Amino acid sequence: MNLRYTLLLASVLLTANCMPMKDLQDMDSADDVLQMVKSLSIDKEESEYDIRPEELDESGALMESDIKLTPEQQLILDARIQQAQTGKTGRKGTANIAARWTGDVPYTLNSALSSQAREGILAAIQHWEDNTCIRFQQLSGSIPSDLRYIEFVSEGGCWSYIGKLSNSGPQQISIGQGCERMGTVAHEIGHAMGFFHEQSRPERDDYVEILFGNIQSGKEGNFQKYGHDEVVSHGVPYDLTSIMHYGGSYFSANGELTIRTRDPEKQGLIGKRERLSFYDIKLANEMYNCGANCNVQLACESGGYVGPQCTCACPVGLTGDTCGSVDTSSGCGGVLQGDRGTFTSPNFPSNYDDNTQCDWLIKGERGSTVQLEFEEFGLEAHDSCAFDSVEVRLEGPQVGGRRFCGSGPGAVGLESATETLFVRFRSDQSQTGKGFKAKYTILGGSGAGPATTAKPAGPVTTEESKVPTTTTRQPERPTTTRQPERPTTTRQPERPTTTRQPERPSTTQAAVSIGCTVGTGESYRGRLAKTASGRTCQRWDAQTPHQHSRTPANYPNFGLEENFCRNPDGEPSPWCYTTDQSVRWELCEIPTCTTTPPAPPAVTTRTTTLAPAVPTTKPEGNCAEECAAGTGASYRGTVFVTATGRTCQRWDAQAPHQHDRTPTNYQDSGLEENYCRNPDGEASPWCYTTDRFVRWEHCSIPACNTPTEGANRDTCYEGNGAAYNGVVAVTDRGLTCQHWNAQSPHSHSFHGQEENYCRNPDGGTQPWCYTTDSSVRWQYCSVPKCEG
Structure with a gap:
């Protein structure tokens, strides 16, 4: 038993002295005790990397709680923020707000630092040196007067300047009480190396939502978003797992989230200041040009890059000269290829072993995606899947993914964003289950084969498809009353339109291309959402930062989904509006198809002379x-x-x-x-x-038992108002209620309520509603309580 569990077991024994005898008698097995040990362990583990109060400056003297700016930096930043907000160009800023260090980074340790702070600083420095080409040199004796160097001090709180300052002398990083952990120190060193907070990146709104209504008054400036002039990403994508990312409840006024991830399953990824993430390390190596002296030409796969050792630095779980394989030394895992196949946990359907780790890398053709479905699943259960788990990385092996345990993900469909999908199975030292059986299907692709042909280890079967998967794929959703899928040549339009016509007449689309372009790319339907220069695309259905008329409504036949690159108007290649306010649009860089893509289902242009294909018979009323x-x-x-x-x-x-x-x-x-x-x-x-x-x-559609306008409506509420069916749609502060089926200005999960009428869907104290004021999320309603 390791030291951690010994200490935790001691904690259990101490706790037992305060427990009722009946509770102790109920714990009559070693498993019961071990479960209690585990519960204490995970509570410690989950809180270990939560940000302590000392790590957040509440005085307002620091930018974003832990960044100091010189007066020159503050002026430059204020001017650029004003430009972004007003749209005025003004004088172009030429100063480098976050200059890089050259050569070794000299530093000193102030004598006032505690021993814990010194340990954390040295560990963080070692962590940066182990993963980058940046080297630190501790100074001693006389220091040249013209030397710029870092001085680690304890000035209260945790903070740092951004980048290397221009003048000479000490540049301080404060590691005060409560800031001694290695991850916190590594975060502050990141600022000194030139890193801004991750949520300050210009494309952050694609990944997180800032809930300004929950932020402490006066602290809204800590959530400022900057432009490409300040935050240079070097092509490294936005990283929720970055050591530089805020946590979900930073500066909360009410205990609610201030930052919500667009994908709810990834909320737990942000704010974990444990260690540099893979993308943090990649960005640092790009910023400091760590591979400049390498005379090798390596095509690193799966997000890998040429590191300071002139070899491919691979995401955790991958190995090989080009990051194209996984470690199979444990006798399981491997690289899976082929149009479809199945794989299982070790020993399945018998129980898997303790202390097991298996990695699978599923690789499709370029431009394809990977669909994953678990047919059987049984792992040790835990709320956060901290013990035994299956992690599925949908955005590439380099991006942390969702973890599943217990009975698994259920009916949720899992599909990768690229041609690779990474699966990691991990068990701890106790309590096993039967494991899992999974099947995968490769969807689409350009016809170019996968890069490697490594043979998987462990139980796996594959089946090569004789026909393209895009024409033979079975529906993922099981049905019992499915209607025949009969083609038709006389289809009526879905909805007649009598108003606005497209700006540019649409043509019949002969074929859809997924991962490459044919001709000018009008048929491209892939998921690339970045321009050739690396800027993130603006959503086609959005009007900020750029107003336009290339909308899905005006161009219904050109696949203007999400923010994917498209060509609705005859440009030389697919393009998009950008999320950079200073750059309206740019072309995207998409390879040319080498084979003809398959034809899609026919799309009929909407007209004004045909009736909609909607059944003429309906249930009574307006159900x-x-x-x-x-x-x-x-x-x-x-x-x-x-x-x-x-x-x-x-x-x-x-x-x-x-x-x-x-x-x-x-x-x-x-x-x-x-x-x-x-x-x-x-x-x-x-x-x-x-x-x-x-x-x-x-x-979430309400059942047909909602009172109609002619029915009796409540004018007051009884109890907590759960049964209230009135038509009040104003809060007790006079704000108009947001429609329950709307997701703007506030997103939520209480769909299916009637109109925007005050309701109590969550068992609160009285009827309430979300408001149409973006700064006020919700309020109780102006509904009187029934007398008596």
């Missing part, structure tokens, strides 16, 4: 429009978000998810726009989502 009767097969309402708040994919679109539930194949199911529907006998209306990592979800 088909406003609510769902039974399983919702007759629902024809306009809800287009799922129960978790994800936006629905259009039924006539094949990206991000390819499928056969199209308006052509299901003519009588009302598959209009991206509205929630139930064409195939599910339990309730559903839709494919625009989240490329979640294939489909049910929608």
